[in-house]
Amino acid sequence: xxxxxxVIGDPIAHSISPAIQNDAFAHQELDCIYHPFHITPExxxxxxxxMKAIGIAGFNITIPHKTTIIPYLDExxxxxxxxxxxxxxxxxxxxxxxxxTDAMGFYKALSDQISNLxxxxxxxxxxxxxxxxxxxxxxxxxxxxxxxxxxTLEKAEALIADCPFEKQSAALTLVQAEEKLAEYDVxxxxxxxxxxxxxxxxxxxxxxxxxGSFVSxxxxxxxxxxxxxxxxxxxxxxQNGLDMLVYQAALAFQIWxxxxxxxxxxxxxxxxxxx
Ligand code: ATR
Numbered sequence: 001x002x003x004x005x006x007v008i009g010d011p012i013a014h015s016i017s018p019a020i021q022n023d024a025f026a027h028q029e030l031d032c033i034y035h036p037f038h039i040t041p042e043x044x045x046x047x048x049x050x051m052k053a054i055g056i057a058g059f060n061i062t063i064p065h066k067t068t069i070i071p072y073l074d075e076x077x078x079x080x081x082x083x084x085x086x087x088x089x090x091x092x093x094x095x096x097x098x099x100x101t102d103a104m105g106f107y108k109a110l111s112d113q114i115s116n117l118x119x120x121x122x123x124x125x126x127x128x129x130x131x132x133x134x135x136x137x138x139x140x141x142x143x144x145x146x147x148x149x150x151x152t153l154e155k156a157e158a159l160i161a162d163c164p165f166e167k168q169s170a171a172l173t174l175v176q177a178e179e180k181l182a183e184y185d186v187x188x189x190x191x192x193x194x195x196x197x198x199x200x201x202x203x204x205x206x207x208x209x210x211x212g213s214f215v216s217x218x219x220x221x222x223x224x225x226x227x228x229x230x231x232x233x234x235x236x237x238x239q240n241g242l243d244m245l246v247y248q249a250a251l252a253f254q255i256w257x258x259x260x261x262x263x264x265x266x267x268x269x270x271x272x273x274x275x
Contacts, residue, residue, distance in 0.1 A: 003032040004055070005256060008039040008047060009062035016273045017060055020249050023269055024261040032057075032257075041068065048072040048096065058090045058256040066129070073098045082164060083136045085129060088252040099255060103133040105247030106218070107141060113239055114186060114214055118142040123177060125203050126190035127155035130218055134188060139165035147184075149177035149204070151191075174204040181208040187231075189217040194225035202227050211235035220245055221274060245270060 005025075007017045013036070021034035037059075039047040044065055049072075051059065061069050066085040070076055073086065074095035080086050086098035111117050122143060124131050127150035138146050149172040150156040156171035163169075172180075181187070193203040199222055206227065209215070215231040220241035228238045246267045253261045 101251040109243035
């Protein structure tokens, strides 16, 4: 019987996940379908119960349900529980189990590019939901030297205090981070500054960026943010948000099917869909 997968969110119309996952299912010749479901916050609990009752085999979760879904799941993977956000659910032995492939996908994308990641000195820009997932994931894999800079300093301080893993972290104002930027091997940009339609924005100045550093921006629209353009001009290596997007989808597919999908194919579909 055909297996049904999906993505739930509010709004959901612009999700590119159906195009990617349906292509991957077809490519692997699996009798599966992936459908977008518009679920509002007040319907979330009923929706999860209904999905289980009708046998939805797995689904992704997007804004605004990544945190609020947790109490409605049967089990949550340890990293996802610590982060407090779930973006992938899999039906296993009668249970809905939650994972965070955003975090796992980001780590895979970054560790593919950088060897000895645990020894690097890292700066995370931003202290929102995305920064939380990335910061917790880096520390959970044994990278201890990760500072956080944010427009609102208190949020960076709270994030560090909240993280249960071993760490050597400082919270910095954007001005403080600008001043000591040359000290970092890896800089990870997680804010919406630079995202369409604010392409001309940058979270801070990178005048002190050192030539051999690596700059990762999780934004994928546009594919090259102003920050990445300037970082490249200063001789840094850069990575945009496309790899993270690809791997979060690939890891979800893998959790559901046990099969590693063709990530080059997924990336091409994303590039085409994003224009
Ligand atoms: P997400 O879930 O995508 O991380 P979020 O939780 O709303 O979104 O967090 C947004 C992050 O972007 C915050 O760190 C925010 O800074 P504040 O905590 O000071 O609000 C940051 N941010 C958004 N716009 C920014 C801008 N123009 N310059 C610098 N930081 C910005």
